[in-house]
Amino acid sequence: MIMRSGQQLLLPASPLFIWSSLFAALLLNMLPLGRVLWLPDFLALVLLFWSVHQPLRVGVGVAFMFGLFMDVNQTSLLGLHALAYTVLSYFASQVQRHLLWYKVPLQALQVLPLLAAAHAVQMLVRVVGSGIFPGWLLLLAPLLEAALWPVVSVLLLAPQRRAPDQDENRPL
Amino acid sequence: MALGTLDRSLPPFFNQGPSVLSKLVLCGALSVFLMVADARFHMTQPVRAALVSVLEPVQWLALKPADAVRYSRDYVSGLNQAQSNSAEAGKKLALQSLRAGQVEALAQENSRLRKLLGLREQLATSVLATSIMAAEVLYDVADPYTRKVILGKGQLQGVALGSPVLDEFGVLGQVTRVHPLVSEVTLLIDGELSIPVLNVRTGARSVAYGDPGTGSSGMELRFMGSNADVQPGDLLTTSGVDGVYPPGLPVAKINHIERRSQSAFLKIDCQPLALVSGTQHVIVVKPVADRPPRPVPNAPPVRSKKESAP
Numbered sequence: 001m002i003m004r005s006g007q008q009l010l011l012p013a014s015p016l017f018i019w020s021s022l023f024a025a026l027l028l029n030m031l032p033l034g035r036v037l038w039l040p041d042f043l044a045l046v047l048l049f050w051s052v053h054q055p056l057r058v059g060v061g062v063a064f065m066f067g068l069f070m071d072v073n074q075t076s077l078l079g080l081h082a083l084a085y086t087v088l089s090y091f092a093s094q095v096q097r098h099l100l101w102y103k104v105p106l107q108a109l110q111v112l113p114l115l116a117a118a119h120a121v122q123m124l125v126r127v128v129g130s131g132i133f134p135g136w137l138l139l140l141a142p143l144l145e146a147a148l149w150p151v152v153s154v155l156l157l158a159p160q161r162r163a164p165d166q167d168e169n170r171p172l
Numbered sequence: 173m174a175l176g177t178l179d180r181s182l183p184p185f186f187n188q189g190p191s192v193l194s195k196l197v198l199c200g201a202l203s204v205f206l207m208v209a210d211a212r213f214h215m216t217q218p219v220r221a222a223l224v225s226v227l228e229p230v231q232w233l234a235l236k237p238a239d240a241v242r243y244s245r246d247y248v249s250g251l252n253q254a255q256s257n258s259a260e261a262g263k264k265l266a267l268q269s270l271r272a273g274q275v276e277a278l279a280q281e282n283s284r285l286r287k288l289l290g291l292r293e294q295l296a297t298s299v300l301a302t303s304i305m306a307a308e309v310l311y312d313v314a315d316p317y318t319r320k321v322i323l324g325k326g327q328l329q330g331v332a333l334g335s336p337v338l339d340e341f342g343v344l345g346q347v348t349r350v351h352p353l354v355s356e357v358t359l360l361i362d363g364e365l366s367i368p369v370l371n372v373r374t375g376a377r378s379v380a381y382g383d384p385g386t387g388s389s390g391m392e393l394r395f396m397g398s399n400a401d402v403q404p405g406d407l408l409t410t411s412g413v414d415g416v417y418p419p420g421l422p423v424a425k426i427n428h429i430e431r432r433s434q435s436a437f438l439k440i441d442c443q444p445l446a447l448v449s450g451t452q453h454v455i456v457v458k459p460v461a462d463r464p465p466r467p468v469p470n471a472p473p474v475r476s477k478k479e480s481a482p
Contacts, residue, residue: 023230030234032311034449039314060195064203072223073231074315075322075349075356078216079206086203090196126317129211132363132384134316 004101010160013054017159021046022058026066030073038140043070044118045145047085048111049152051092052099063089080125088118108149115142217349224351235310303458305330307337309451310354319362319384321345323454326353331456334416338455342422342445343367343410347456357454360423360444361390369393369423370411374401377411380424380442389427390448393440398431402440416459 003009025046033039043066050058067082074081091114099107119142127133190198210216246253305325313320325331327350335347337357346365349356358365362382369380383392396402406426412419424442432439 027230027234029314030231032235032238033314034312035314035316035319037316060192060199064199067203068206068223069227072220072227075313075318075320076315077207078210078220079203082206083200083203086196086199090192093192125207130317130363132317134384138316 008161010157011162011164013057013160015057018050018054018057021156022050022062022066026069029070037135037137038144040141040144040148041115041118042148044085044088044115045148045152046156048088048092048114049149049156051089052096052111053157055093055096058089059093060086060089077125077129080122083125084118084121087121088114091117104150104153107153108146111149112142112146115145118142220349221351224354228353231310238311305456307331307454307456309454312449313356318364319359319382319448320348321357321359321451323347323355323357323456324353325456326351326355328352331355332458334459336410336417336421336457336459338421338457339446339451339453341447342424343417344446344448344451344454346416359448360446361448367417367423368411368414369408370419371402372407372409373403374406376401377413380408383441389441389443391424391442391444393426393442394437396438396440398436398438400438402426402429402438404429408442412460418457418460 022043025043028042047058047063047066051063063085064082067080067085068078070076070081070085071078095110095114099110102110119138123133123138189195206216206219307323307325307329310322310324313322323331323337331347331350333347333350337344337347343360345357345359345362346367347355348358360367360380360382361384363384364382366379366381368377370377378393378396380391380393383390393402393408404426407422408424408426410417410419410421410423422445424444426440427443428441430439430441
């Protein structure tokens with residue numbers, strides 16, 4: 001496999017970890033934090049992360065399913081989040097091959113338009129459907145999500161960065 | 173090199189499944205279809221109910237931290253808070269019991285007067301008492317575009333679609349979706365809800381609409397002519413003409429009236445009396461459905477004998 005020089009060779013990702021991280025993100029999104037306009041969409045971020053890093057395991061279909069869950073939870077039009085996450089996951093699969101060649105802060109800059117597109121899809125359907133625009137603070141959400149990209153990268157790649165053969169000098 | 177570094181599953185050279193673009197088209201079309209089916213034809217209720225039931229345990233888990241925070245806050249706020257709450261509740265109860273004592277006498281007097289005048293019996297307060305149910309608000313829906321809350325009771329507990337929901341101060345909203353175990357309440361301040369109201373001071377009937385826009389207290393009284401008799405501070409109650417809300421429940425207070433020269437109508441801003449955010453315990457009332465039957469739209473007009481005779 002061709003990799004960026006200096007990049008660490010990673011262990012294979014465990015499917016159990018992928019699914020539990022998606023589940024945890026869904027749980028984070030479901031927390032009753034009230035109506036905060038700029039709240040980042042953790043599930044979109046984690047879906048994007050795995051669509052980029054493990055495109056064979058997490059793709060458009062998984063994104064669609066989690067989108068339906070979010071729709072039901074937020075009582076929005078059924079299929080709204082599903083459409084946004086589907087588009088997000090598709091874009092992720094398009095940029096996936098070159099995105100990983102960049103360092104993590106630059107990756108964050110490049111995923112910003114994707115996350116903004118996912119929010120824009122939702123907003124467009126909402127504004128066309130109901131004619132309500134909740135406020136400009138909404139623009140802060142994709143920015144925050146992009147800012148969280150390095151954090152998510154460290155957290156979700158941590159299990160793959162463990163030592164391949166553990167001994168008493170390298171317990172993890 | 174240790175074996176653990178290698179992904180030992182077979183590389184999927186030939187078995188890649190459908191292409192990403194085709195998946196995008198399929199899922200995108202499916203979600204657009206679902207949205208249309210939901211918005212136009214209201215056909216997705218079974219899918220939604222099934223997904224809600226699947227998500228029920230996750231939801232339960234997600235509510236636990238909030239419960240813990242609330243519990244610890246109550247615990248820390250301690251004895252003083254509890255005592256002052258209790259004193260306040262006692263005062264309120266005393267005031268209400270005075271009024272409740274008067275209600276019996278007034279209701280009797282009212283029914284006697286109504287009989288005297290030959291008017292139709294109004295909805296008795298006893299009907300209200302038999303068809304109410306207490307419920308707890310699980311959470312506020314986080315969606316910034318709508319104003320909804322989720323109740324912890326559903327179809328299995330007998331919540332009916334369209335039931336009015338009240339809190340201790342007045343009408344809070346209406347049940348707009350019922351799932352097996354939970355139900356969804358659209359608040360009065362949601363842009364899609366309207367409620368027929370009666371101005372208590374003047375007796376004028378009108379309709380109040382939810383107004384989620386910025387700079388608004390939450391509700392708007394539309395289509396009141398610029399010479400209408402309204403004043404800031406007027407109390408609006410349900411008028412009972414809709415067959416959903418029982419008459420006489422407090423809804424809102426008029427907050428601000430703006431006369432605009434370019435419009436024939438006033439812009440009337442109303443403040444809902446119910447706690448539209450942060451309410452915990454609510455009452456679900458069965459819809460009244462006690463109204464005269466709708467007139468048949470294309471029925472020939474009934475003519476009196478005078479008119480038919482040439």
